[in-house]
Structures are given as structure tokens and as C-alpha cells.
Amino acid sequence: MTEPNGLSTLLNPKSIAVVGASDDVSRIRGKLLRTLLLAGFTGDVHPVNPSHARVQGLTAYPDLHAIGQQVDLVMVGVPAASVMAVLEDAAAIGAGAAIVHSAAEPDPQVPGGTLVADIAAFVARTGMRVLGPNAEGIWNVLDRVGANFAPVLDPAVMVQEPVDDRTDRISIVSQSGALGFALYAQGVQNGLAFRHVVTTGNEADIETLEVVDHLVAAGDSAAIVLFLEGLDRPDRFASVAASAADAGVPLIVMKVGSSEAGARAAVSHTAHLAGSDTAYDALFERYGVLRVADPEELMAVAGVLSARREPAGTNVAIITTTGGAGGWASDLCGEAGLAVPPLGDDLRAELAGVVPSYGSTANPVDVTAAAIEGAGENLVTILEAVDRDPDLHAAIVMLNMISPDRVARLEPFLRPLLERIRIPVVFHSPSPPAPENVRALGAMGAPYAGIRGAAKGIAAAVRYRRFRDRWVRPVPAPPGAGGDLAALLARHGVPTPPEAVVHDADGAVAVAQEHGYPVALKVVSPDLPHKTEAGALALGLADAGEVRAAHDRILASARAYDPAARIDGVLVQRMMPPGRELVVGMVRDPDFGPLLMLGFGGVYVDVLRDVAFAPAPVSAADAQRMVDRLRGAAILRGIRGEAGSDVDALVRLLVAVSSIIEDAGPGLRELDLNPVIVYPEGCVAVDTLAVFTPAAEEETG
Template sequence: MAGGIAAPPHPARVRSPALPTGPRPLARAAALGRLLHPRSIAIIGASERAGSFGERTQRNLAGYAGRLHLVNSRYQRLGDQPCHAAIAALPEVPDLVVCAAPMEAVEGVVRDCVEAGVGAAILYAAGFAETGRPERVALQARIAAMAREGGVRLIGPNCIGMLDYASGATISFAAVPRPAAPPDRPAIGIVSQSGNLGFALAQGVERGVAIGRVLAFGNSADLDVADGVALLAEDPGCAAIACVFEGMAEPRRLVEAAEIAWAADKPLAVFKLATGEQGAAAALSHTGSLAGSDAAYRAAFERAGVVMVEQFDALLETAAFLAKAPPCRAPGVAVVSTSGGAAIMAADKAEAHGVTLPQPGEAAQAVLAARIPEFGSSRNPVDITAQVLNDPDSLRACAEALCADPAYGAVILPNGYAYEFATPRFALLGELAAAHGKAAAVVWLTEWLEGPGARAAEANPQVALFRSMDRCFAALAAWQARAERRATQGAAAPDPATRLAPPEAAARAAALLDAAGPTLTEREAKSVLAAYGVPVVEERLAADAEAAVAAAASLGYPVALKVESPDIPHKTEAGVIRLGLADAAAVRAAHAAVLANAARAAPGARINGVLVQPMVPQGIEIVVGARRDPLFGPMVVVGLGGILVELLRDSATALAPVGEAEARAMLRRLKGYRLLRGFRGLPPVDEAALAAIIRRVGELAADQRERIAEIDVNPLICAGSRILAVDGLIVRG
């Protein structure tokens, strides 16, 4: 029984992991009504002591519309409310219990919840699995198992609480951000592993951001961020989801939740922490979270239609924009500015993010030319100049002309100076955008962050407010990409019926892999690739110099020589490759040289012979590979290849297998994509053929996920429709 308890310590930064095991189905809103819409709440550890977690929680629930019960055996009354000795003594079974008890009492509280038939419990206390101490890991697991078997859903432990502004169920021991009024329209839902960061975002309500719910999960012994995303996806009061997370042991649950959000057309913006090694180590010690590969998460989120943001301070702005913006009607964006400098800044950022600023159509151009002074600019980005002070109606005329132009899906108004005269412009922009079904944004460039008009712009249901031109155009690009994806390919995985590899490929490749050693030789690797239809260069294995000369004569000069050894996977670094050999003498000399280098680079290495290959004519070098991610499984990687692959670090990653649209999208994401369109006299690369090779490598990686740890096809030499793999590496595992 829980009575006579003191306030727990503040949830602390923690030290090492506690990872749940086994797949868990996602929580769905229909089954969690007692958590999401509690008719009654009981605070375990209620207290009269000012500043205690129990006292703060009670104070934060002052506006709660349901029935509130207090539990602590030390008191009969707290203020004007009765206080009960235990859960069993309450006049009703509460839907939700808030446990403000210390770590030592939590197991007993959860047991009482199970026995009473409570629906859900929020556990504040820290000191569980996040400490890394085996007995605390076991304690958390025991509590979670008890709750799961008893039908009690848990948030926490080591959590800050949850907020529901619509019902007043603002449950936390911390200071709760307060909006001027509950949301009057579908609003942003926030999901965060970190309670502090979740509440940091929630403070957006103080400046007019419409936020409906905040869910923070702490150690996630039961419910976690994936469940939170799924719940908000099914919440009619949620218009868009902002998610902060570090990592999780079952990341595919989060991908599944993202797919639920996609199916509901509920925009999901994610900011992922722990993208570097030090951040991953900190995540492990914060909530016991396995950060995972940043590239793998990005690939999974890309497939699920998630909008990734690169900066924490972009997350709420992006989610607010996606919540307010209508469907994208056109890819063009119009900028109407009273400052030439702000207009130039907009043009720069639009170009940086690939957002087009097309010129106005004939009708709009006529209005602009008539209303803008000669020292302004009627070209997009439009500069109507400070003359708007003398002719206020010019802004309405110009903005309406741009909103009516079918080339534009969004209209942007930079605001460089905060003053009362400018405030009505934001309502005007919202009115015009709504009338024409366009998105609208105000970019707040002034350093008076809360100056006149800021709250009005933020609270306007048709206008998004950005405090950075860069973040504005990043959000516009994401909105447009999301719209294009919904219109074309959706978020589904590739259809198995569209496989390119022949039916016998999997069995043939499996036999080749099973017969090979831990690291396949180049020849063995290319045999596996060829089984899946990847075009590979012709070659001969020569046992000695004269056999190499004979092979070269048969294949035709010039040729390349490579030592074949399972012990020398990286041949360039070992100096065991010679290229462009034009005659027999050159082949003999190269044969002696590469064998000598092999002996120096890897003494005792097994040498099968020397591969002789015809030289492939010049082309763009691409690398296509795959690796098995410990959390997501096989991933496909494509990038600019050759010896500069690690230096350039220009690559795109996707979950294997990939469909045609996804393979083409990977190519387009490369910074060097323009090279594929024709470069220095080379013909444009056959993008369809290259995408097909990417798909075939993805099918290989997916089919052989239990046998292959890594594939590296580097390079593929591409010129027009001629695309050949001239080297390959496969590592089993």
C-alpha cells in the first residue's frame, strides 16, 4: 500500500541502458481512453508541503475538468479536499494514477493499481534502469511486466508527465506552460523522450502557438515515443506531430507509427538527438536509449513520409506550418516584401533549399507594375518598398494578385521591423491566403522577438511564423516534397511483384555464399552480383604471368590486373592493382609488381591468382552498396564512387529492398547528381538502368540478410546506357 510517502528526487541524468526485449504492438487510441481522456485522476503522494512533487501536481491540475482524488495516509484532508490512505480506499477506481512516490515505493503503487483495476499510471521517479545497476534494471522490468499483465499502461518511470490543454489535465511536477486559452482548433501534438525538451517546446503556447497535447515518456518501460506518435495520429484534436527522440531498441515500431500518421495524412516532423558518437553515448546514459545509425533512421523515416528537421529550434516552427498549411496547389512560392534586402535573402534561401520562385503571370504582373514604384521590383521576390507606408492598399493589391496566381502554392511576407503599423499585414495575408487556398508565412527578421504583431501572427490559423528565413524555406521544401510524395508514390514499401531479380537468384546466390569464406574475393562477389542481374566486367583468373598474358590477348588490350585474395579486400590501398596495361611486356611487369606488393601488404595472404580484366572506357564512377544495420536490417547505399568515395561523403541511404521511384530519388539526393546528366563530353547516364542496378543490389541484400553483412560495388562505371561493375566486395556475417 502507498501511504506516508515523501516526494521523489528530481529525475536525473542517468548512466546506462535498459532496453526492452521482444516486439510489442503499438498502442492505439481506442484502447487508451482512460489515459488520454481520464474522467478521474488520483495523485499518489499528495502533500501539503510547498514545492513537493505531489503539491505541484495538484496545483497544476487546478483547471482539470474531471474528478481529482488525493492519496497519502498521512493526511485526512488537504485543503478543502479529502485525502485517502490508499488507492483501495478511494470512492471510485481512478482512470489514471499519478505516482509522486519515490523509487522505493513505485512497485507497491503499481501493484495497488493492478489490484484496483486502474487504467494507466504516470511514474515520475528516477533511479530505475537508467542507472545501469542490474537490480534497478530488473526492478523496472518487473514493474513493467506486472503492469502489462494487469492491464495498466505506464508512462515513465523517470518522466516529467503529460499535458492535455483541452481538458485541463496538465499533469506534471514541473512548471506547466500556460496558453491564454485552450486550443480552439486542431493543434500540434508533441511527443518527446526528454521531458525537459518536450516542455521546452510546450512553452510555445506562451507566445501563441496552438499546442494540444504533450507526451513525454522518460525511460519508456511500457509506452514510448512510437506509441505517442500512433496515439496522436489518431487524435482528431491533433493537426500535426512534433517528435523529439534519442533512439529506441525497436525502431521499426516508430516507423510503423509514422506510417499510421501518413495514412491519416497527419504531418509528422522529427528531430533526432544522438546523431554523433558522443550524442549516442549520452543518449545511452540518459534514458537507456540505443541511438542507432543516423543514416538508418533517416532512410526509414524517408520511406515512412516523415519530415526530418536538422535543428531543434526548427521543430515547432515546422510542425506549426504543416498544421496550418493547406494542401500544396503549386510548387512555386511568391515573396512579397517591403525590404529589398529581405527579398534578396529570400531568394538566396529559396535557391539553397531548391524552392522555386517563378515570375508572376500576366495578370499578377499587371497589378504589380501598377502599384510598385519604379525603385521597387515587380519581379519575384517582389519588393513593394517602404512606399507601402504612403500607400497601404498597395500591399493588399499586390498580395492578392500573387495569391490568385496559379503558379504559387505559398506566399511569404518577410517582416524586418516590428511596429504597430505592420501588425494588420499579418491578418491581411492570412485572409488572402485562406481565400485562395494558399499557404502563408511571415518571416520575423527583427531581433525584437516578441515585438508588436508577433503573437497575432503566431495565433493566426492561416499564417505560420518563422524566426529564420532559412528555416522557412526548409519547411516549404519539406511541405512540397511531402505533397509530391502523396501525389505520386505514397509511403509504402516496394511491391514484391515488381522484383527485377530472376526467380532462381536467391537460391543460386545462397549456394555461392555458403561455399565462400568470410570475405568473398572479387570474382566470387561478382558471381553473386551477376546472379541478381547486376552487369559485371568480363574477367579471367590467371595462375601465373604467362597465363595473364594469354588472358589479356584473349580479352583485348588495354587490360587491368588485380591480385585475387580473400585476405586483401581493399586492393587499392595494398597496391595490388595495375590499370591500362597495353601489351604483354606491361602485363608481365605488372604481374611481378602486384604480387610483390601483396607479399608486403599482407604477408602470408592466400593468393588465388591474378584477375585480368579489359579496361572499361571512362565514365562517371558510382558506388552502390548495402550493409545490415543492427536495428533496421539491410540498407542500400548509393553515392559517388571510386577512390574518392570516403572523401566526398556524398551518399543516400534507403531500407532494402527499394522500388524504382525510391531508387531514382536516392540518385537525385546526391550532391553530385548533375554529373549523371552529362559531364565533360560524357553522355547522360541512363538513370532507369542505374536505378535498376540499385534495386537489384537491394533485393540481394534483403534476400540474403542472414548471410550478408556488407556489399560494396565500387565502382560502377557509368556512361550512357553502358553501366558495369568493375569491382565488388561482399562480407558474410
């Protein structure tokens, strides 16, 4: 990434001014300077306080102009009413970046509006980059830039991780300052190594995705952890996530809250089923972003992924000193989608030379405490044997680490093994581990986690390996050409039943006789998107008399249901034989653009809610993964003697609908094909609905 974005100045300044610096370290203004000094920053530090000549032992200056030297980064710890004046001074002396730690709530003393709006206008005018307001700050671990007031960096609270040449360092980007540094503290306690912690606050200027993009380009983060409440620039997400995928840098996200970017329409089933987080989940799936549920899982996944050993499959060997703990781990592995298979005879025979007779060479491997006493030769022998077995893809080692020197005694044998081993190995202690053991494991590149976290971490690594194996950067869609629904369906080869629109009963009978009985009749109206509710639909009509009667009946029902409804005629459609009913659709998310949906159900789609979403456009491989993500995917392949459905035809239809979305362009707001009937050979879209803008009129068929 090139320097003009200013983030290098923010993250790696050579000189820092702390405006509002105080001797009172119980206040944020005092904590800012104290943390910076305790962190070991080696550049120039300039406290700014007009009331004191010295602050915390350093020469203080009345304002930024009085410093008389280059200042790269300005930390702003003054009240909100004074922030803009400080920023103006910072720009005047040529500072490259600032962190506004002051709160961003509206303040009547701030002229011109809220602090966020004022900072945004200032950045647009001056080009200086600003983190915050309401930002806890940053922590550049290797360069010791502790530009924050986080208490977790205080040596009295926790031991800071050492600076070394580890290549498994993790970066944290968090919209919450407190949580961002809490995740860092938890990670350090788990023996993980970190490169950056960046908390973005209210994001008047520098926002989450820009930081992520910068860190990916920098190339020194083995994984990037994100805590998200929402995105100010969601349109950038696909590009940033694609860059991370290209670089092989896993993005691990804990997201809370709901998108408030805009209300979704509820005309189509697709729009009704697209919840507030649907777009995020669909984009995460497309770009290999790993979503986690809680901080423990987040740190476990980050630990396994940052070790840069991606398991080739789901088979896990569990090595334990107690059988009960091994059974517990097996259950949690199963919940995470992993397998704990029986070991092969050759491997069991090899392990029998190390495992006592009262242990077990099955899987879990109960080595007993006796097998790993001493300097660790036996544990290394066991792990080497597991690593050589191509049918095993990861290992969980469970041993009691309550004794502070337990790992230190194993290290002479364990470290060389962990440097050359093929599979990821995650360690766990059934009893609370001594911190020394966890840190020693981390220094050897061996993640430590709770049992549930270990299983989820390995499962996430499997998912990321599979994503990397299939990753191809999507090709941007061309501008849409637009068009009415029937023309779009025909142009892209979406199979539909024989049908025609008529304007009287005689016309309905003529079309029915031409296409063949039985037929369905549907009132065509942009104001009646759901025909069943309005009584505007008749099915299974077998002769001319039934067609005539149904024609007049459904028109009367439609007019009674909504006297103001526009009626454009009656669609006569050949009835299709029964098959497996699905729904295919699209809703245009206000943040992320068009989302393609596939689901089970026909009229029951809103009840079953077995659906999969993906951002359009989709390839055939993307479409196949949508099918595979359905809970009822096995039904399509055929169960209990039933014939399987033509999944290939369904995949082609999904790709065709994706092409329709591209062709129609942004004017197509919603699309529903419900039902799509899939047969053992072929499929057909029976009922269709489209909502176009700006006219926002529905087209149905």
C-alpha cells in the first residue's frame, strides 16, 4: 500500500505529541502519556500542556507550535470542545495523523455540529488522517507504539509479550476499543503473538476496512481479527476481502448488531427471508471470512490459523493423559464437524511401543501420565507417528500443565518437532494451566485453547483450506441492459411452462387447448404479487368449462380483494407435473448489492427457511456450494429409494438467474421464482415475480 493513505504515519510514527498530557495517571489524559512511555516507544515524545513545564518527567510545551520539531502523530486527549482547534494546529505544523481519544457525543460547545461531522470536514479539507473520535488507540507491538490508554498494557496488570522474530503474529482491528484490547489481553494469555491492535472508535475518517487493507498489504500479519458492529463503507468489503484471500491472510470476524443501512422490502419471499445479517454471511462465505460467536472461539481460531498449518481434512487424533477428557474432546470435535476415526493397525502397533498396556492406542489415544514423563521423548514419538499417517490431519494434545515447568521440560524435544510437523497441533490442559506453560507453547508456535475452542479452531482451519483451494477472484459484472421479466427469462434460457396472457374467457380456452390440459390461470397484476391470498389463482383446470368458470371467478376475487388493483389480463399456463419444489430469488441489499437465494419449500418457504444466499454474480461452482449448504441437500440427491433431482440443471438455472441480475442491472430490485420444480431430468420455473425500480412495479408470471 502506498504512503498517501497516511496509515503508515499513524501506525509507525517516529515522533508523537500528546496534547492534554497530565501527571494524573488516573485520568485518560495521564494514561495516554504513561502508556506510551511504558510501552517502550523509542521516538521523540512531546507532552503538550499549557499549565505545566514538565509532565511525567518530560519537557512540556504550551501548544503544538512551540515544539519546533517534526511531529508525525498527535494524540488528542482534550475535551470535545477543544478538539478541532488542536487538529487545526496539528495540520498547521505538518503532522501526518492524529488519534482523537475524546468522546464523540454531540456537544453544544462544539461549533458547527457534532464532532464526527466536524472531523470529517476537516480531513476532506486538509488531507490529514484522523483515527476516532472516541478511539482507545493503537498498539504497534514490534515498534512499541503504545498510543492508547488501555490498562491491559500496564505491566502491573499483565506481562507484555516479548518482541521477537515470530512469523505467526495476529493483528486486531476493532470498532470497540475496550473489546479490542481485551481480545489482545486474552490472546497474550493464550500464548499468541500480535503485530497490531487498532481500535477505530466512531470512524469520522479512518475506518475498519481501510485499516484491514493496509495491514494485508503490509504482509506481516498471519491473521487479522475483526470486531464489527457495522461498516461505514460496506461497498469496499468485497475488494478488501478479496485482497486478503489473494494474500492468504485469514480474516476472522466477530460481528454483533444488525445492519441499519436501509429497510428491505417484503414483496418477494426472498426479501422476506433476507435478514439483517444475511448479506454479511453471504459475503463472508464468498470470500472465506471466518465468523465466530464469542471471544474464546475467536482467539482459538486465530491461534490455529496463524500457525500457518492448514489441515488437509477433518480427521483428528486426540492424545490425552486421561480417557475421560479424551471422550469429551471427541464429542466436541463431532459437534464442530470433525471426525475422530479409529487408528490404523500399523499406527496402533507403532504406538504400542510407547503407550503403557493400561492405556489405549485407539483414538483418543490414552497415553496415561506415565507415557509423557521425563523430557518429552515419548510425546514426540507419538506426534511423529501421527504426523506420518496421511489419514490424520490434525491433533489435540491434552496434558496437565498446572506445574509451571511442565512445558519447559518438554521443550528440547518438542520445539524441533513443532518446527517440522505437517499437521496443526493444539494443546489443552484439563486443569488450569500455569501461564508459563501457555507462553512457552506460544513461543514454539503451538496454540493453546479450551477443548471447544480447539475443535472449532481446527474446523475453521479446514474450512479456510478448502476455501483457499477453490478461491478465484470474482469477475466484476458488466453494466446491466435492463428489460422486462419475460424477455429476461427467455434471453437467459430459464425454462418456463408454455403460457400466454389473455383478456377474455374465449382467449383463455383457446390457449389452454393449444398448450394442452391441465392448465393454471393467474391474474396478472403488479398490485397482487401473491395470488393465493387474493384468490387470483386457479390450478388443475381440466377442460374448457372449468377454464371459463375459473377465468371469471379469479377476476372477481382479485377485484374484491383490492378494488384499486391494476389488472393486465389473465395468464394461462400449462400445469407442470409434480416434482421437488424450490425457490430461487434475488434481493438487492442496500449495502452489498444483489444477493441470490436458493431454498426449499414452494408455498412453505417462509416456514421451512432452509435457504442459502450468495452475492451475485455466481459461477457454477458457487451455485453448487449454494445447493450443498441447504440442510435438505441430501433430499435432492435422492433418499429411501426416491429418484434424485437434476442438480446440474438447478445449478445451470442459478447461473442463468445470476446472468439475469447482471443483465437487468440496478433497476431489478427483487426477483422470485417460486416454485422452481426440479425433476430427475431438468427443472422449470413455474411462478415468477420481479420488482423493478424506479417505477417499483411488479411483473408476475
